[in-house]
Amino acid sequence: MATTARSGGNASGSTAQRPNGTQQNKNCQFKLVLLGESAVGKSSLVLRFVKGQFHEYQESTIGAAFLTQTICIEDTVVKFEIWDTAGQERYHSLAPMYYRGAQAAIVVYDIQNQDSFQRAKTWVKELHKQASPNIVIALAGNKADLSNIRVVEYEEAKQYAEENGLLFMETSAKTGMNVNDIFLAIAKKLPKNDGAHNQGAPAGRRLNDNENNRQTNNCCK
Amino acid sequence: MNSTVYTNSVTIISSNSNSHNHNNSANINNITITSNSNANNTNNLPASTPVATNHTTTTHITTTTSSDTTVLTAAAGGDAANVPLMTNNTSNKSVAAFDDQEALLQRAADEREAIFNRYSLGLDPTNVVDPWENPTFELYHITDKYGFMHDSRLPDTRDSQELQRTKIELERDKKWMKMLANWNPNNEKVRRRVFKGIPDRMRWPAWKKLLNVDELIAANPDKYASMLALARKYSTEVRQIDSDVNRQFRDNVAYRQRYSVKQCSLFNVLNAYSIYNPELGYCQGMACLAGVLLLFMQEEEAFWALNQLIIDRKYAMHGLFIEGFPKLTRFLEHHDRILSKMMRKLHQHFMKHNVDAILYSIKWFFVIFVERIPYSLALRVWDIYLLEGERVVTAMAVTILYLHKQELLRLKDMDSIIEYLQVKLHKNFGYNDDYVIEALERMLKKLKELKLDVAPPPKANEFPVRPLGQFVEADVEKKIGRRRSEYTDTEKQVITDVILRSEQNAVEVQSTMSYETSECATGDAYSMKTYRSITSLATSPAVSSYSLYSNGFVVTTNNKLYNDIDNNAYNNGHNHNHSQSYLHRHSNSYSYSHTMLPLQNHTDVDVDYSNVVDLPPDFNENADIDDDELSVQNTRL
Numbered sequence: 001m002a003t004t005a006r007s008g009g010n011a012s013g014s015t016a017q018r019p020n021g022t023q024q025n026k027n028c029q030f031k032l033v034l035l036g037e038s039a040v041g042k043s044s045l046v047l048r049f050v051k052g053q054f055h056e057y058q059e060s061t062i063g064a065a066f067l068t069q070t071i072c073i074e075d076t077v078v079k080f081e082i083w084d085t086a087g088q089e090r091y092h093s094l095a096p097m098y099y100r101g102a103q104a105a106i107v108v109y110d111i112q113n114q115d116s117f118q119r120a121k122t123w124v125k126e127l128h129k130q131a132s133p134n135i136v137i138a139l140a141g142n143k144a145d146l147s148n149i150r151v152v153e154y155e156e157a158k159q160y161a162e163e164n165g166l167l168f169m170e171t172s173a174k175t176g177m178n179v180n181d182i183f184l185a186i187a188k189k190l191p192k193n194d195g196a197h198n199q200g201a202p203a204g205r206r207l208n209d210n211e212n213n214r215q216t217n218n219c220c221k
Numbered sequence: 222m223n224s225t226v227y228t229n230s231v232t233i234i235s236s237n238s239n240s241h242n243h244n245n246s247a248n249i250n251n252i253t254i255t256s257n258s259n260a261n262n263t264n265n266l267p268a269s270t271p272v273a274t275n276h277t278t279t280t281h282i283t284t285t286t287s288s289d290t291t292v293l294t295a296a297a298g299g300d301a302a303n304v305p306l307m308t309n310n311t312s313n314k315s316v317a318a319f320d321d322q323e324a325l326l327q328r329a330a331d332e333r334e335a336i337f338n339r340y341s342l343g344l345d346p347t348n349v350v351d352p353w354e355n356p357t358f359e360l361y362h363i364t365d366k367y368g369f370m371h372d373s374r375l376p377d378t379r380d381s382q383e384l385q386r387t388k389i390e391l392e393r394d395k396k397w398m399k400m401l402a403n404w405n406p407n408n409e410k411v412r413r414r415v416f417k418g419i420p421d422r423m424r425w426p427a428w429k430k431l432l433n434v435d436e437l438i439a440a441n442p443d444k445y446a447s448m449l450a451l452a453r454k455y456s457t458e459v460r461q462i463d464s465d466v467n468r469q470f471r472d473n474v475a476y477r478q479r480y481s482v483k484q485c486s487l488f489n490v491l492n493a494y495s496i497y498n499p500e501l502g503y504c505q506g507m508a509c510l511a512g513v514l515l516l517f518m519q520e521e522e523a524f525w526a527l528n529q530l531i532i533d534r535k536y537a538m539h540g541l542f543i544e545g546f547p548k549l550t551r552f553l554e555h556h557d558r559i560l561s562k563m564m565r566k567l568h569q570h571f572m573k574h575n576v577d578a579i580l581y582s583i584k585w586f587f588v589i590f591v592e593r594i595p596y597s598l599a600l601r602v603w604d605i606y607l608l609e610g611e612r613v614v615t616a617m618a619v620t621i622l623y624l625h626k627q628e629l630l631r632l633k634d635m636d637s638i639i640e641y642l643q644v645k646l647h648k649n650f651g652y653n654d655d656y657v658i659e660a661l662e663r664m665l666k667k668l669k670e671l672k673l674d675v676a677p678p679p680k681a682n683e684f685p686v687r688p689l690g691q692f693v694e695a696d697v698e699k700k701i702g703r704r705r706s707e708y709t710d711t712e713k714q715v716i717t718d719v720i721l722r723s724e725q726n727a728v729e730v731q732s733t734m735s736y737e738t739s740e741c742a743t744g745d746a747y748s749m750k751t752y753r754s755i756t757s758l759a760t761s762p763a764v765s766s767y768s769l770y771s772n773g774f775v776v777t778t779n780n781k782l783y784n785d786i787d788n789n790a791y792n793n794g795h796n797h798n799h800s801q802s803y804l805h806r807h808s809n810s811y812s813y814s815h816t817m818l819p820l821q822n823h824t825d826v827d828v829d830y831s832n833v834v835d836l837p838p839d840f841n842e843n844a845d846i847d848d849d850e851l852s853v854q855n856t857r858l
């Protein structure tokens with residue numbers, strides 16, 4: 001993918017044990033899922049983060065879309081594998097497919113839509129119940145550029161986020177406000193273990209996570 | 222005050238100088254301006270005033286003035302649902318309002334009315350839309366013959382090849398006109414010509430013939446109009462449809478402009494259909510199907526064409542879109558089965574990288590490849606799909622993977638594989654359309670030989686139970702659009718199925734280790750680790766003790782699972798006859814002969830499930846269809 005800064009040819013994201021002995025950057029790979037009601041701007045947020053673009057005519061997501069983006073924090077290269085899901089209620093039953101084994105989730109609502117905020121809360125509850133216990137959840141109040149017609153107050157959402165241990169930002173896919181920041185905040189919060197420690201860690205990361213321990217979960221040195 | 226006020230819409234229009242809307246006054250009477258100190262915050266618009274309706278709801282209204290039209294932007298932002306909650310910030314009050322059923326019902330009704338009004342106005346200048354909804358575009362230079370617009374200018378002059386093609390198309394138009402006049406879809410000539418591609422100008426009459434549209438309209442006079450009228454009053458899908466219409470094919474001239482004729486037709490067809498077929502309602506994906514049909518048909522025609530795709534057994538898309546997506550699951554399983562038999566190497570490659578079919582193929586099945594392969598090619602596939610039905614989808618899915626097998630095998634991680642299938646092939650398929658269609662035709666033949674062309678039969682739950690077109694008023698929850706926080710039983714079943722299927726695939730991967738071992742031989746430490754973890758997986762009882770086909774047939778030694786499934790989903794709606802006849806027809810197809818037996822008949826039968834995951838004797842790695850079998854000359858572009 002053109003947008004990802006690959007580091008080395010190893011698809012699994014590990015640059016461990018380079019024979020030449022040079023100090024490599026730490027290299028991490030995380031699965032992140034976007035959840036939230038239809039039309040709150042999930043796809044737009046991903047597009048902004050991955051391609052730096054905004055399409056007013058973002059096509060509606062059927063099923064789910066998959067994209068990746070790599071960012072650097074200090075000496076660590078963090079690659080996000082992003083699953084952007086469909087928001088319609090009917091697709092709800094497919095969601096576990098995507099958040100299973102995810103290390104991070106962004107639950108998105110639209111600040112000018114109270115229902116979408118309620119829906120976001122339901123998502124958070126479901127993630128707490130069903131997703132991996134260490135999942136890092138961020139709450140994004142999107143369309144912040146329309147804050148003049150907001151209905152979900154910043155303070156209300158902030159308080160809810162604090163009570164539930166979520167990262168929280170108001171974002172705008174349209175202007176780009178806080179979009180990179182929210183991904184960065186997540187990346188910072190995710191455990192970037194030492195390679196040695198992580199080497200045998202069996203935490204799964206994809207669909208058959210419990211059974212297929214063949215992918216590394218956290219960072220590998 | 223003489224204003225058009227749509228209480229719950231994105232834009233509230235207050236026009237001082239027109240009389241287009243005689244019902245304005247009724248609406249405006251419901252609005253009382255109250256004062257609220259919170260209102261004038263960080264606006265980039267001139268003024269902001271909160272407005273309360275007599276339904277004890279308050280909304281912030283922002284007023285801008287442009288020429289003689291006052292545009293009021295409501296805080297509700299296209300979402301009536303907000304209204305009760307934005308009264309103030311104290312949450313207990315919000316909750317109280319949220320639970321007020323009367324208010325919520327009214328809110329939903331207002332929203333429906335408001336959205337419909339905007340589509341009724343269509344392109345009327347009083348239908349003010351946000352400026353960004355109608356950008357100016359360099360239309361004539363970047364629009365292709367299907368109306369799709371491109372980022373860069375298309376070539377000015379036609380090359381000789383294209384002129385040649387135009388000439389041929391004209392000839393074919395003539396032949397088609399003759400053929401349509403004496404229409405007989407079973408005629409071999411029709412088949413041959415459909416595979417060659419229906420000429421662009423002939424798609425309208427040809428698709429109508431293939432989908433029986435004129436007959437349906439004649440048989441159901443006024444039905445569409447009455448469904449649309451009911452939708453206007455009772456549709457509960459308005460908001461979702463509105464937001465999807467706003468996003469459908471906006472790169473096509475027909476849909477480019479907000480509330481254009483085609484956008485309005487699309488909105489109407491989908492709403493009317495949600496009333497006509499209430500068990501289906503509206504599901505994302507249907508906008509794309511109807512969107513394609515409307516590029517070739519009128520509104521009422523597209524309605525019946527859509528219905529044919531959804532209801533007619535040849536296409537039977539109802540089961541794809543209903544809650545739980547039973548047909549999707551069934552077709553994905555069949556797809557996996559084909560891969561595991563015909564392209565084992567690729568299948569294992571996908572499994573190794575956790576590329577489950579559901580991750581790349583939903584659009585293949587839901588919208589028949591639109592936006593996953595180039596549009597011109599998708600139309601060719603649609604031509605054949607309309608003629609031959611659902612087996613074309615199965616075959617095309619495999620054809621795509623077959624044609625790109627080598628490239629896909631070279632991609633060594635999940636994201637590049639998915640990117641390749643979801644994005645790259647849409648931009649550039651790499652083969653010309655004719656070549657792909659030839660490969661598809663051969664694949665159809667090949668699958669038939671292998672008795673893999675038809676997926677296992679549907680269960681009864683893939684079809685509507687009640688007769689269509691009989692109006693059923695939605696329940697309160699649905700009208701309000703309240704979200705469920707719990708999964709229904711069907712949904713729980715889907716989740717189980719989906720997970721079990723990926724587990725089953727994991728079993729298949731570990732059961733055939735040759736591929737993995739060959740990689741281990743390269744001495745790659747990572748692969749070796751992979752190898753070990755997969756090997757250990759083989760002994761995990763959780764995975765190896767059962768094997769489930771979610772179309773309702775299970776072969777298992779795990780009694781708990783067995784019983785759960787029995788209780789949850791398969792007690793009703795089993796179509797025994799179907800299963801039996803299928804069993805009969807496919808008696809020498811190795812896997813179904815076990816899996817097709819209905820569960821209930823089976824409760825104490827100890828089935829040898831190992832057959833299900835094993836491959837039949839005549840299939841092995843070498844049975845991969847290779848290049849000699851399906852293709853010949855390399856016509857790569």
Ligand SMILES: Nc1nc2c(ncn2[C@@H]2O[C@H](COP(=O)(O)OP(=O)(O)O)[C@@H](O)[C@H]2O)c(=O)[nH]1
Nearest residue numbers: 038039040041042043044056058143172173174
């Ligand atoms: N004003 C504004 N509009 C946005 C923003 N993000 C998304 N949208 C618009 O909201 C609509 C839905 O966005 P989309 O990304 O498709 O939502 P999704 O269904 O959650 O994926 C599109 O028309 C977008 O252009 C934003 O930050 N500000």
Ligand SMILES: [Mg+2]
Nearest residue numbers: 042043060061
């Ligand atoms: Mg989306």
